[in-house]
Amino acid sequence: MSATPSTMLEIGTEAPDFTLPSVNGGNLSLKYADQSKGFVVMFICNHCPYVLHIEDELVKVANEYIAKGIGFIAISSNDVEKYPQDSPDKMAEKDYPFPYLYDEDQEVAKAYQAACTPDLFVFDENRKLVYRGQFDDSRPKKDTPVTGKDLRKALDAVLSGEQIPEEKQVPSMGCNIKWKPGNEPDYFG
Structure with missing residues (x-):
């Protein structure tokens, strides 16, 4: 299990728009979040130990903040040829309280400069x-409890209109996005 950090997209970047298929049927675009007080775009997948480690608490955080007007959208961009457990039919088995979308051509992951799962982006x-x-500083095989404290602080700041100090934002850490052969992004240097 190799750990890959997020790329830390520049603060103030406008959320790249998209329209992707939902595992529950139909397509969903970023307009889904238009009426929210803020929203989270998460790059996750089914098999990553880092995602599985936070999954239960992520669902709790989502339920809590959805009730407060925050939108949540999850996207899987992994190559399902090599990782069939991340395919849309397997994604549909998850019972998330938020839409779970499939980025087959991996262009949305590239637009967000996503690097790992989980990779979390909060927009006002x-x-x-x-x-x-x-999400927080807990990791698989580490005794730190999973609380979602970093994401919670960010969402509380969005709701109260406060700025989140950039120097206190710690990159996410997880499995690298499983890029299709020849489709690796150029933002890794």
Whole structure:
């Protein structure tokens, strides 16, 4: 299990638009979040130990903040040829309280400069990036409890209109996105 950090997209970046198929049927675009007070775009997948480690608490955080007006959208961009457990039919088995979308051509992951799972991006009601980073400092095989404290602080700041200090934003850490052969992004240097 190799650990890959997030790329830390520049604060203030406007959320890249997309329209992707939902595992529950139909397509969903970023307009889904238009009426929210802010929203989270998460790059996750079914098999990553880092995602599985936070999954239960992520669902709790989502339920809590959805009730407060925050939108949540999950996207899987992994190559399902090599990782069939991340295919849309397997994604549909998840019972998430938020839409779970499939980015087959991996262009949405590239637009967000996503690098790992989980990779979390928080936008304000104006679609401007205000937080990108870790869910919390817990990791698989580490005794630190999973709380979602970093994401919770970011969402509380969005709801109260406060700025989130950039220097306190810690990159997420997880499995690298499983890029299709020849489709690796150029933002890794």
